[in-house]
Amino acid sequence: AQKITQTQPGMFVQEKEAVTLDCTYDTSDPSYGLFWYKQPSSGEMIFLIYQGSYDQQNATEGRYSLNFQKARKSANLVISASQLGDSAMYFCAMRGGLNRDDKIIFGKGTRLHILP
Amino acid sequence: EAGVTQFPSHSVIEKGQTVTLRCDPISGHDNLYWYRRVMGKEIKFLLHFVKESKQDESGMPNNRFLAERTGGTYSTLKVQPAELEDSGVYFCASSPRRVAGPYQETQYFGPGTRLLVL
Numbered sequence: 542a543q544k545i546t547q548t549q550p551g552m553f554v555q556e557k558e559a560v561t562l563d564c565t566y567d568t569s570d571p572s573y574g575l576f577w578y579k580q581p582s583s584g585e586m587i588f589l590i591y592q593g594s595y596d597q598q599n600a601t602e603g604r605y606s607l608n609f610q611k612a613r614k615s616a617n618l619v620i621s622a623s624q625l626g627d628s629a630m631y632f633c634a635m636r637g638g639l640n641r642d643d644k645i646i647f648g649k650g651t652r653l654h655i656l657p
Numbered sequence: 658e659a660g661v662t663q664f665p666s667h668s669v670i671e672k673g674q675t676v677t678l679r680c681d682p683i684s685g686h687d688n689l690y691w692y693r694r695v696m697g698k699e700i701k702f703l704l705h706f707v708k709e710s711k712q713d714e715s716g717m718p719n720n721r722f723l724a725e726r727t728g729g730t731y732s733t734l735k736v737q738p739a740e741l742e743d744s745g746v747y748f749c750a751s752s753p754r755r756v757a758g759p760y761q762e763t764q765y766f767g768p769g770t771r772l773l774v775l
Contacts, residue, residue, distance in 0.1 A: 586766035642688050645764060647700040
């Protein structure tokens, strides 16, 4: 069965510091995709970044990068130069299988607090 | 382009009552998904529509939940009768249906409906 594990329920980080949010996953599918979503206090789920299992390079989107270590089955999110607006809940997620329309499986989330 | 919208944003009902949640996906998106997050737990998949057809309803908790997507546009999720454990945030997401192209197609989420059953 597929599973996402986020071991950090909460984190406090000083503004402008880099942040690493941990995520490990488990799947038997040879092809899968990994996502990170941000959920601010307003409630909407915002897509941040995607990493495909066959992608050779780590994904990057602005200040977000995904540290993909396939052998360790980890997909940590790195936020560089954190900002107060980064305070939110962050969910790691996975879609397994070859069907790009399949459901997404989520971790429990990490609540990130950026301190001024 | 308008995003996924959900109505209502909040709903407070008593146990045994009926509640209907609505989701309007992004225009042109054939895929529509319902997810739920119960307090302190993971966001869990409920079901997946492709146009008006149910592609996967393996996550529906029981027969008190009924989802429809008539005409392949908006979708409703009815809970009847509601129980205390149904409280949580119900998310809707949509995505375009692609048979080719980048595998990375994400699902676009709505703001959720916060349901509280008393």
